[in-house]
Amino acid sequence: MPLTTPLIKVSATKAYGAEVILYGANYDEACEEAVRRSAEQHLTFIHPFDDDAVIAGQGTLGLELLQQHPEIEAVVVPIGGGGLIGGIACAIKETSPEVRVVGVQTSRLPSMKVAVAEGKPVTLAPAPTIADGIAVRRAGERTLPLVQKYVDEIVTVNEEEIANAVLLMLEREKMLAEGAGAAAIAAVINHKVSMSGKKVAVLVCGGNMDVTLLSRIIERGLVKDGRLVRLRVHLPDYPGALHQVTGILANHRANIVETSYDRAYYGVNLGDTAIDITMETRGPDHIAELLSALVAAGYAHERVL
Numbered sequence: 001m002p003l004t005t006p007l008i009k010v011s012a013t014k015a016y017g018a019e020v021i022l023y024g025a026n027y028d029e030a031c032e033e034a035v036r037r038s039a040e041q042h043l044t045f046i047h048p049f050d051d052d053a054v055i056a057g058q059g060t061l062g063l064e065l066l067q068q069h070p071e072i073e074a075v076v077v078p079i080g081g082g083g084l085i086g087g088i089a090c091a092i093k094e095t096s097p098e099v100r101v102v103g104v105q106t107s108r109l110p111s112m113k114v115a116v117a118e119g120k121p122v123t124l125a126p127a128p129t130i131a132d133g134i135a136v137r138r139a140g141e142r143t144l145p146l147v148q149k150y151v152d153e154i155v156t157v158n159e160e161e162i163a164n165a166v167l168l169m170l171e172r173e174k175m176l177a178e179g180a181g182a183a184a185i186a187a188v189i190n191h192k193v194s195m196s197g198k199k200v201a202v203l204v205c206g207g208n209m210d211v212t213l214l215s216r217i218i219e220r221g222l223v224k225d226g227r228l229v230r231l232r233v234h235l236p237d238y239p240g241a242l243h244q245v246t247g248i249l250a251n252h253r254a255n256i257v258e259t260s261y262d263r264a265y266y267g268v269n270l271g272d273t274a275i276d277i278t279m280e281t282r283g284p285d286h287i288a289e290l291l292s293a294l295v296a297a298g299y300a301h302e303r304v305l
Contacts, residue, residue: 002030004132006178009208026126027080028137049083050140059087065201066095073198074100078183078205079112079154080134082143088203089150100152100198104187106131106179107156112147115139116154130213131162133180133206155193157186165189166214167221169204176214181206226284228257230276230304233294237263237273245277248293255280276304 001010003022010020021037024030031048038045047054061084065072075092077085089101105113108127115121115138123138139147147154157165162179165186169177177185184202187193222228235241242259249256258278268274281287287303294301 002026006208006210049081050142055083055087058084059091062088062091071199072201074200076102076184076202078134079103079105080136081140082112082147086143086146090146093150102193103151103154104183105156107158109135110156111136112139113154115144131179131183155187161186161190163217166217176207177204178206178209226287229281229287230278232276232302232304234274234300252290
């Protein structure tokens with residue numbers, strides 16, 4: 001596995017009895033090392049996606065979808081190397097060809113989308129992404145023909161859209177999805193595909209996310225939704241100045257979670273101070289209310305973004 005693999009994924013794999021070797025900055029480098037070791041040590045190499053048996057096994061998801069929900073009209077599937085969508089699309093299209101199959105990739109590594117456009121696998125430059133489970137730089141030799149034949153459309157989602165989808169799943173469905181697992185949800189909620197009025201199955205596959213990354217996603221989501229805001233307020237540096245400002249914030253029901261003083265930066269005059277105040281708020285309207293109150297009280301301030 002790559003050096004950047006989430007700890008939870010490494011630990012879970014070890015718990016199944018596997019020896020986990022961390023190598024390389026991305027999937028492709030780890031895969032090359034696995035191939036080298038398998039040849040050197042005479043081991044059997046099982047490809048994670050470009051293998052007929054693996055593709056067929058993942059294709060059973062398509063059969064289960066049709067068995068449980070024969071009325072579905074579209075399926076949205078994340079794409080890395082193409083094993084998952086190749087198997088699912090083949091199973092669905094050979095059984096119910098009218099069902100629309102849409103693939104989703106991260107915009108930072110759209111290897112399958114590029115391969116379809118070029119008519120052959122193309123190796124992309126490395127790029128960081130929170131969707132590490134689908135961070136594959138080159139589409140599979142076996143999976144590309146299946147995608148070309150059975151997949152109707154491939155769309156991409158960016159990092160912010162993926163992060164917002166992770167947060168949405170956590171809040172609405174009480175489900176933790178990793179970046180790759182939430183990619184298909186991101187495509188649907190951001191209207192990357194036309195699904196209005198259709199019965200759609202969206203695959204959420206993978207919940208291996210480190211708590212540190214999850215905490216950053218949650219915090220960024222709160223900022224974007226206006227539920228967390230940081231203001232920089234310029235004050236005269238004397239006893240009681242901060243008390244007056246916090247009184248205004250308290251009157252407008254903003255909960256302070258962090259403060260930070262600075263007397264040397266941000267163009268602060270001698271005898272003055274700048275204080276960064278991070279607060280929990282109730283949304284954009286509440287933030288606008290706070291800003292208006294500070295203006296009315298004569299405080300110079302700016303929002304820290």
